[in-house]
Amino acid sequence: MFFYISEYFKSNIMKNVTILGSTGTIGENTLNVIAGFPSKFNVFALTANKSIEKLYRQVLDWRPRYAVLSCTNSAKILSDKLKSHSAIKTEVIGGPESLQFVAAHEETDYVMAAIVGGAGLLSSMSAARHGKRILLANKESLVMSGELFMNEVKNSGSQLLPIDSEHNAIFQCLPFDYGSPKSSSSASITKLILTGSGGPFLNTSAEKLSDISVEQACNHPNWVMGQKISIDSATMMNKGLEIIEACHLYDMPSEKVEVVIHPQSIIHSMVEYIDGSVLAQLGTPDMKIPIAYGLGWPERICSGAEFLDFYRMKSLTFEKPDYEKFKCLTYAREAYRQGGVYPAILNASNEVAVESFIENKVKFTHIPEIIDCALNSCSFEYDSTINSILRADFECRKYLKEQIGGKKWSI
Ligand code: NAD
Ligand code: MG
Secondary structure, three states: OOOOHHHHHHOOOOEEEEEEOOOOHHHHHHHHHHOOOOOOEEEEEEEEOOOHHHHHHHHHHHOOOEEEEOOHHHHHHHHHHHOOOOOOOOEEEEOHHHHHHHHHOOOOOEEEEOOOOHHHHHHHHHHHHOOOEEEEOOHHHHHHHHHHHHHHHHHHOOEEEEOOHHHHHHHHHOOOOOOOOOOOHHHHEEEEEEEEOOOOOOOOOHHHHHHOOHHHHOOOOOOOOOHHHHHHHHHOHHHHHHHHHHHHHHOOOHHHEEEEEOOOOOEEEEEEEOOOOEEEEEOOOOOHHHHHHHHHOOOOOOOOOOOOOOOOOOOOOOEOOOOOOOHHHHHHHHHHHHOOOHHHHHHHHHHHHHHHHHOOOOOOOHHHHHHHHHHHHOOOOOOOOHHHHHHHHHHHHHHHHHHOOOOOOOO
């Protein structure tokens, strides 16, 4: 990753922020942080998929230049609703390509990429191509297209700031010149240590997992998150996606990315150095901390999160992940090792499996089975273009949708 600090100090003026996925958990937390800095950040564009009512309220509160709904019918409804507010000049636009338009807009300075899933790929990529500061929460886009995404960032001079709490923690623990062309600091790093709470089923026996309900899977012990990432945490696919994310962000071989279970979610991740030192970032489990870090970098700004109280904290514990029980971790490592379109197949099959679980079409334990089947059955050519990634994503989803509900996977 390349960071040009002098550039930042040259232009310490009001920044226009586009929030892709503003109605989600990360989007709302971003607005909460921004609310504390009316002279530093201006909300330029807000986007959602179909949540008309939530976006309507956000438009009334923030009066952005653009409001985007990727569903065109929903955009029409929002536009009609806003007609009675003559003081509001927000332009409402619709369709998936509008996401790319606001991400690339010449007046956008910062893009919070917080759409969930592969649906965020093209808009995140568009921000990368147009040299924006990208606050990357949408890990799926990096998993799908890692090498291409990182090339766009390098070629355009984008600043890529990870918002995922683990990668943000690692960013904070790395040497300041890490990744710059003249630096040799990467040689001093022996390991990146990703911590993970282990999710709601850390201590549930493997036999009991087949009866898990959507509500139980979404009941994360420490974090409040959207439905998809909550289920990914329950299967530990979230940690699998994060291994791949870390490899791309920090140009690390996957063998040097270790997962450690830390049920209290106080240490958000660590970097181990050649001299035996380990640097860690700690904090309460609140996404406003990494979001504020990304918005303020290289300064630190108030996040509004609660501070740690060491005297209330009983203990910090650590254990090895159970790769047998949480097979998604193994599948993610394997997909990354195979490279090409395999990480995109991993992601697409996980999204289809999670959606099917939410819709009560398959059991919780079918999720890893579906992913395993996709990785073994789907094989598409990768020619280092985004089109080959999109094709693999599309074909894999189509294949699995035909299978689900059949003899193999049904309730
Ligand atoms: P969420 O489900 O709460 O919100 C998702 C947002 O994406 C909503 O605004 C929704 O309207 C939008 N969206 C969904 N489908 C879309 C589509 N097809 N087109 C356009 N927009 C669409 O999700 P979240 O928890 O805020 O997570 C967002 C991203 O951040 C995910 O990639 C997740 O992995 C990552 N992340 C989240 C957390 C967390 O604590 N929530 C932590 C780390 C990383
Ligand atoms: Mg995370």
